[in-house]
Amino acid sequence: xxxxxxxxxxxxxxxxxxxxxxxxxxxxxxxxxxxxxxxxxxxxxxxxxxxxxxxxxxxxxxxxxxxxxxxxxxxxxxxxxxxxxxxxxxxxxxxxxxxxxxxxxxxxxxxxxxxxxxxxxxxxxxxxxxxxxxxxxxxxxxxxxxxxxxxxxxxxxxxxxxxxxxxxxxxxxxxxxxxxxxxxxxxxxxxxxxxxxxxxxxxxxxxxxxxxxxxxxxxxxxxxxxxxxxxxxxxxxxxxxxxxxxxxxxxxxxxxxxxxxxxxx
Amino acid sequence: xxxxxxxxxxxxxxxxxxxxxxxxxxxxxxxxxxxxxxxxxxxxxxxxxxxxxxxxxxxxxxxxxxxxxxxxxxxxxxxxxxxxxxxxxxxxxxxxxxxxxxxxxxxxxxxxxxxxxxxxxxxxxxxxxxxxxxxxxxxxxxxxxxxxxxxxxxxxxxxxxxxxxxxxxxxxxxxxxxxxxxxxxxxxxxxxxxxxxxxxxxxxxxxxxxxxxxxxxxxxxxxxxxxxxxxxxxxxxxxxxxxxxxxxxxxxxxxxxxxxxxxxxxxxxxxx
Numbered sequence: 132x133x134x135x136x137x138x139x140x141x142x143x144x145x146x147x148x149x150x151x152x153x154x155x156x157x158x159x160x161x162x163x164x165x166x167x168x169x170x171x172x173x174x175x176x177x178x179x180x181x182x183x184x185x186x187x188x189x190x191x192x193x194x195x196x197x198x199x200x201x202x203x204x205x206x207x208x209x210x211x212x213x214x215x216x217x218x219x220x221x222x223x224x225x226x227x228x229x230x231x232x233x234x235x236x237x238x239x240x241x242x243x244x245x246x247x248x249x250x251x252x253x254x255x256x257x258x259x260x261x262x263x264x265x266x267x268x269x270x271x272x273x274x275x276x277x278x279x280x281x282x283x284x285x286x287x288x289x290x291x292x293x294x295x296x297x298x299x300x301x302x303x304x305x306x307x308x309x310x311x312x313x314x315x316x317x318x319x320x321x322x323x324x325x326x327x328x329x330x331x332x333x334x335x336x337x338x339x340x341x342x343x344x345x346x347x348x349x350x351x352x353x354x355x356x357x358x359x360x361x362x363x364x365x366x367x368x369x370x371x372x373x374x375x376x377x378x379x380x381x382x383x384x385x386x387x388x389x390x391x392x393x394x395x396x
Numbered sequence: 397x398x399x400x401x402x403x404x405x406x407x408x409x410x411x412x413x414x415x416x417x418x419x420x421x422x423x424x425x426x427x428x429x430x431x432x433x434x435x436x437x438x439x440x441x442x443x444x445x446x447x448x449x450x451x452x453x454x455x456x457x458x459x460x461x462x463x464x465x466x467x468x469x470x471x472x473x474x475x476x477x478x479x480x481x482x483x484x485x486x487x488x489x490x491x492x493x494x495x496x497x498x499x500x501x502x503x504x505x506x507x508x509x510x511x512x513x514x515x516x517x518x519x520x521x522x523x524x525x526x527x528x529x530x531x532x533x534x535x536x537x538x539x540x541x542x543x544x545x546x547x548x549x550x551x552x553x554x555x556x557x558x559x560x561x562x563x564x565x566x567x568x569x570x571x572x573x574x575x576x577x578x579x580x581x582x583x584x585x586x587x588x589x590x591x592x593x594x595x596x597x598x599x600x601x602x603x604x605x606x607x608x609x610x611x612x613x614x615x616x617x618x619x620x621x622x623x624x625x626x627x628x629x630x631x632x633x634x635x636x637x638x639x640x641x642x643x644x645x646x647x648x649x650x651x652x653x654x655x656x657x658x659x660x661x662x663x664x665x666x667x668x
Contacts, residue, residue, distance in 0.1 A: 202569035213561035218585045228571035238577040268662040
């Protein structure tokens, strides 16, 4: 049985259809990159996985049970921004998850238990290369370091699924390739299922095991919201021919924006 | 020549420019006071600095003939006690309700319109009610301050809570936090420096309500004294009292600002 099962999922806001007829099954440990033009439901898809939104029709199942309709510790997340807590130091940010889970009333640990969590957190921070910045506040860190911190913070509670919403979108290209290496290493070590939204097609094509392209199958130039997007390509990465990739690239980067522009005019 | 908006004064010039209006005010007062006193040495409207100094000395260092108290300090103590009590209770209530209303949609739906309506009542208009209900003692004065500023602090903090990025609240949930834990470890600590800001903004109003209440019914207090000696046109007491109140207000604002920077070093660097 697959870990995650989407069956005929629709998402509508009023008469605006965002996603339609989405069928998808994802095995444990897959790394799915998600690409698509803006407005094609990538973020809505992620918000449904988080439990922030529920499907209008259809069902999403996690391990054969309906997905909880609010965020929970089985699904970790890293957003493009604001993923870390500005009032906590680097170390405190990473310790927060274990503290919350072990101390339901105060959300804080003391003494022996605190020392154990601190050691564990320092270890995780070392694995993302932040062991030199334990007592800094997030605002004192660069964008790349903040995202490393957000990853460490999510990973320490051992979620089963990690959701990444354009995590490297705001980073410089050089730093971004370092981050790619880091996320691949972490994924291999932990065996997590990863969903990563990206607007960088290069990133989508070469990171992970599977590429999901979100796109509208039909469009109505008179009513842009009448039809929703769905997964139009679902490709295993590595065994896909260059020409297919070039075709998708041309479609997403050129045809879709052009069609949307034309419709907007 | 650079544009005016791009020209900045140096350190010394900046200080001099800052002091200039104060110096001008003092000079203007001295000139006007001298002119009036030259015409009528008994003029009470603009007393000389000498007679103001005498009055201050009398109020601060000589026990009052009637009560044996040092009036300036007794008045200051009474006023600050009422102010601290009123502002302290308001801050606490503002924090509790602001955080709860900001965090919990059901409570917000239930109480937010009510608080918004309460905040529109002019507090001075219900002062007579307070006197009737609580008597003319300390309670009615403190309650006036509380009624005057608490709704503002609640509404301000509710807004600040709602301005926390959704991403943070979702992230906390993915770390396993309950509603209570999110309030305790994510919302509350981030709202504390904003509470200090809200208190700083309301201090002016708090002083206003305090002095108004003291003017109407009190037996001691800075506002009481000013309104009492008005009967004798005692500008030599009123003027230093006003300066003293201004200084106290300035100091409390400055103390809160320093405390905020010390206690919450992460705040303020955030926007940069």
